[in-house]
Amino acid sequence: MTRFEYAPAPESRAIVDVRSSYGLFIDGQFVDPVDGPPFKTVNPASEEVLAEVSAAGPQDVDRAVKAARRAYTRTWSRMTGRERAKYLYRLARIVQERSRELAVLESLDNGKPIRESRDVDVPQVAANFFYYAGWADKLEHAGLGSSPRPLGVAGQVIPWNFPLLMLAWKLAPALAAGNTVVLKPAETTPLTALLFAEICQQADLPPGVVNIVTGAGETGRAVVEHPDVDKVAFTGSTEVGKMIARSVAGTDKKVTLELGGKAANIVFDDAALDQAVEGIVDGIFFNQGHVCCAGSRLLVQESVNDELLERLKRRLSTLRMGDPLDKNTDIGAINSAEQLQRIRDLAGIGDAEGAQRWTAACELPERGYWFPPTVFTGVSQAHRIAREEIFGPVLSVLTFRTPAEALEKANNTPYGLSAGVWTEKGSRILWMAQHLRAGVVWANTFNRFDPSSPFGGYKESGYGREGGRHGLASYLDAEGLS
Numbered sequence: 001m002t003r004f005e006y007a008p009a010p011e012s013r014a015i016v017d018v019r020s021s022y023g024l025f026i027d028g029q030f031v032d033p034v035d036g037p038p039f040k041t042v043n044p045a046s047e048e049v050l051a052e053v054s055a056a057g058p059q060d061v062d063r064a065v066k067a068a069r070r071a072y073t074r075t076w077s078r079m080t081g082r083e084r085a086k087y088l089y090r091l092a093r094i095v096q097e098r099s100r101e102l103a104v105l106e107s108l109d110n111g112k113p114i115r116e117s118r119d120v121d122v123p124q125v126a127a128n129f130f131y132y133a134g135w136a137d138k139l140e141h142a143g144l145g146s147s148p149r150p151l152g153v154a155g156q157v158i159p160w161n162f163p164l165l166m167l168a169w170k171l172a173p174a175l176a177a178g179n180t181v182v183l184k185p186a187e188t189t190p191l192t193a194l195l196f197a198e199i200c201q202q203a204d205l206p207p208g209v210v211n212i213v214t215g216a217g218e219t220g221r222a223v224v225e226h227p228d229v230d231k232v233a234f235t236g237s238t239e240v241g242k243m244i245a246r247s248v249a250g251t252d253k254k255v256t257l258e259l260g261g262k263a264a265n266i267v268f269d270d271a272a273l274d275q276a277v278e279g280i281v282d283g284i285f286f287n288q289g290h291v292c293c294a295g296s297r298l299l300v301q302e303s304v305n306d307e308l309l310e311r312l313k314r315r316l317s318t319l320r321m322g323d324p325l326d327k328n329t330d331i332g333a334i335n336s337a338e339q340l341q342r343i344r345d346l347a348g349i350g351d352a353e354g355a356q357r358w359t360a361a362c363e364l365p366e367r368g369y370w371f372p373p374t375v376f377t378g379v380s381q382a383h384r385i386a387r388e389e390i391f392g393p394v395l396s397v398l399t400f401r402t403p404a405e406a407l408e409k410a411n412n413t414p415y416g417l418s419a420g421v422w423t424e425k426g427s428r429i430l431w432m433a434q435h436l437r438a439g440v441v442w443a444n445t446f447n448r449f450d451p452s453s454p455f456g457g458y459k460e461s462g463y464g465r466e467g468g469r470h471g472l473a474s475y476l477d478a479e480g481l482s
């Protein structure tokens with residue numbers, strides 16, 4: 001396959017005004033923290049320090065929760081759904097207007113290619129606000145009882161893989177349902193959340209409805225454990241999710257947890273192989289594999305294994321890795337030195353356990369955190385790279401002979417977030433979807449998202465659903481949703 005040379009096509013970063021330091025966003029204002037030293041956020045593609053960010057300590061979190069409570073009782077819960085909808089539509093429109101700025105900032109702080117932040121993350125952010133704006137004045141028609149009530153103050157903690165999109169997944173349903181929010185972004189990717197705080201000011205959102213407290217895990221813990229938080233929503237690792245579940249047990253806080261995954265992407269011998277190759281690439285190399293529902297386990301029917309792998313390797317050799325702001329880049333930087341180390345360690349364990357590593361030939365930039373697209377073959381169920389979430393651009397390939405074997409292998413995991421099935425047979429798709437223990441099953445596609453479609457897991461992938469009508473149920477004191 002010819003690999004065309006492309007001239008550099010960098011998106012200008014001049015559109016974003018990155019400030020040298022940021023305060024916390026509490027009660028509609030940027031304020032200095034009471035306790036806690038500031039920390040730095042870096043561009044993972046260059047290791048350049050982008051800004052200094054405040055770390056919120058327990059007193060700051062308390063201020064934020066108090067502001068959220070005031071805004072809840074005095075303003076937001078009293079407002080009609082129609083009025084709340086106007087604010088959500090306004091936020092959605094400003095996100096669209098400032099989409100280039102948000103996309104560039106996301107790529108700078110996270111390391112993801114501009115092609116993805118511009119074409120996937122930011123449009124999805126706007127779509128989520130538009131979607132839930134539509135629900136704000138129709139809550140009594142959502143199938144959740146005749147007069148569903150908001151819960152109060154929501155404490156939300158989000159990860160670094162989709163910083164702004166996870167913010168939208170959390171904020172949009174919470175606000176539409178009439179709750180106010182204290183949100184903690186991840187330590188390594190706080191900047192788009194802080195730009196969103198400016199957007200809240202621009203939209204004249206009443207002070208205290210959205211509060212953003214930056215910091216590390218301890219700040220997240222203070223949010224989750226605050227006694228005046230009524231609802232906890234968390235996306236991140238299963239390990240921290242379990243700690244949160246333990247810490248809220250015995251309280252009357254409502255909790256949703258979106259945790260890890262080790263999804264099977266299953267290719268049958270009758271699948272359209274070129275399409276399947278695109279789906280495999282999208283499944284595991286999108287966003288450098290930092291995706292909870294990534295198709296990190298490829299299960300291939302034995303009779304097409306060799307052909308599929310050959311086509312896959314050929315395709316991977318055409319991916320471009322490098323400057324996230326270049327519009328031709330397919331694979332950006334790993335988000336942090338810690339995450340890079342974790343990926344290297346697990347890949348090393350793959351070697352040690354006897355799997356065969358194949359790496360796409362590509363030059364790694366000198367500075368920054370990089371890991372090339374990697375495929376492990378000869379992987380067995382017992383290998384750690386087949387069981388643990390690597391959260392990087394690493395694919396483990398296993399084979400199967402029959403549909404029953406594919407199903408057994410796919411379900412042999414402590415996780416259950418997503419799965420993919422590639423086959424021409426509609427009946428086989430339906431059979432697999434019925435028996436796969438996964439919250440989402442994609443058929444002849446992978447990693448497709450829509451705000452109206454619920455998303456969430458089984459088993460160690462967490463509980464509760466985000467998105468769609470089901471996503472509203474997590475923020476309302478309502479009768480059950482079937």
Ligand code: NDP
Nearest residue numbers: 158159185186187216217220221236237240259260292391
């Ligand atoms: P974490 O679960 O630690 O981070 C998620 C969020 O929780 C961050 O905002 C983090 O803050 C915060 N946090 C950390 N500790 C606590 C706590 N005790 N109480 C409340 N909040 C807390 O994930 P990591 O960033 O450490 O990544 C580790 C691994 O987790 C990855 O390698 C990957 O396998 C997995 N992961 C999975 C994700 C998913 O969507 N399924 C998302 C992110 C990671 P801070 O950023 O400051 O640590």
